[in-house]
Amino acid sequence: xxxxxxxxxxxxxxxxxxxxxxxxxxxxxxxxxxxxxxxxxxxxxxxxxxxxxxxxxxxxxxxxxxxxxxxxxxxxxxxxxxxxxxxxxxxxxxxxxxxxxxxxxxxxxxxxxxxxxxxxxxxxxxxxxxxxxxxxxxxxxxxxxxxxxxxxxxxxxxxxxxxxxxxxxxxxxxxxxxxxxxxxxxxxxxxxxxxxxxxxxxxxxxxxxxxxxxxxxxxxxxxxxxxxxxxxxxxxxxxxxxxxxxxxxxxxxxxx
Ligand code: NDX
Numbered sequence: 241x242x243x244x245x246x247x248x249x250x251x252x253x254x255x256x257x258x259x260x261x262x263x264x265x266x267x268x269x270x271x272x273x274x275x276x277x278x279x280x281x282x283x284x285x286x287x288x289x290x291x292x293x294x295x296x297x298x299x300x301x302x303x304x305x306x307x308x309x310x311x312x313x314x315x316x317x318x319x320x321x322x323x324x325x326x327x328x329x330x331x332x333x334x335x336x337x338x339x340x341x342x343x344x345x346x347x348x349x350x351x352x353x354x355x356x357x358x359x360x361x362x363x364x365x366x367x368x369x370x371x372x373x374x375x376x377x378x379x380x381x382x383x384x385x386x387x388x389x390x391x392x393x394x395x396x397x398x399x400x401x402x403x404x405x406x407x408x409x410x411x412x413x414x415x416x417x418x419x420x421x422x423x424x425x426x427x428x429x430x431x432x433x434x435x436x437x438x439x440x441x442x443x444x445x446x447x448x449x450x451x452x453x454x455x456x457x458x459x460x461x462x463x464x465x466x467x468x469x470x471x472x473x474x475x476x477x478x479x480x481x482x483x484x485x486x487x488x489x490x491x492x493x494x495x496x
Contacts, residue, residue, distance in 0.1 A: 241313055244375040251368045256457040271472035274353050276420055286351045293349030294341035297357040299417040302333035305369025321378030325450050329368050345413045371454045384492050387451050394445025401427055401438030422481055430493035432477055433470025437491055
């Protein structure tokens with residue numbers, strides 16, 4: 241049966257960090273081509289409805305750690321640590337896989353990116369699940385540790401912001417509509433990438449709560465992946481809407 245290989249965790253986490261840097265260097269100038277940054281004319285084919293695409297893409301991030309957790313033998317009996325933290329990760333991806341896609345009003349998603357997105361979700365789902373289920377060890381009173389409590393709080397806060405902001409974005413469109421409008425309300429009052437801000441806070445909270453290298457690498461990846469995207473969204477809005485609120489920042493309220 242499986243066991244913990246610390247070397248494997250270190251290698252996979254480092255590769256994730258390297259992917260983050262690659263992602264950052266590729267997407268600082270040119271955003272990844274989906275949603276409002278897709279070049280209209282090229283490749284009208286090779287897309288899947290947003291609903292199927294997000295479902296398929298995110299499913300492995302739920303399934304892989306959930307299976308690792310279910311199939312672990314002998315089951316791990318530690319009171320809290322690994323199990324609860326692994327459940328937090330699965331909880332987010334349960335939402336992202338089984339709830340978010342069914343309400344989205346997004347445009348069809350490019351198959352090529354879907355493929356890479358799925359690979360990424362398998363990789364990261366395995367790394368986070370494997371680490372928490374086979375390697376992580378926490379003292380019995382971890383649930384009262386300041387790292388756990390503050391991290392959990394940030395995680396929940398970020399998730400709340402992310403879900404609320406995605407809801408506000410969805411309500412900008414009637415079913416079947418594909419136009420872009422100026423997001424209003426919630427944290428969109430302060431930043432163009434309110435949903436991204438929430439997601440980033442969420443995964444840094446997770447990194448603090450788990451106090452682990454794999455989770456830190458994933459938080460860093462999230463920052464490098466959707467941080468630049470928030471900036472490109474912001475530029476798109478400024479270019480498209482002359483009445484775009486001047487005080488609004490790209491990603492971090494009042495700062496950037
Ligand atoms: N999926 C994370 N890299 C990604 C998919 C693409 O969950 O090859 C990363 C994720 C993947 C990426 C994933 C990893 C890296 C990949 C990349 C593709 C290439 C890249 C694989 C896995 C790659 C290397 C080099 C490393 C190999 O029509 P529409 O779709 O624009 O409609 C939108 C709508 N909307 C509006 N409607 C009306 N008016 C407006 N003004 C509107 N603005 C937006 O709202 C959508 O329906 C919806 C949300 O749009 P948007 O653009 O704000 O968010 P979106 O980017 O679609 O993300 C949706 C949610 C969001 O909550 C975000 O936080 C989360 O997913 N997310 C997204 C990406 C990554 C991620 C989280 C993470 O890293 N944790």
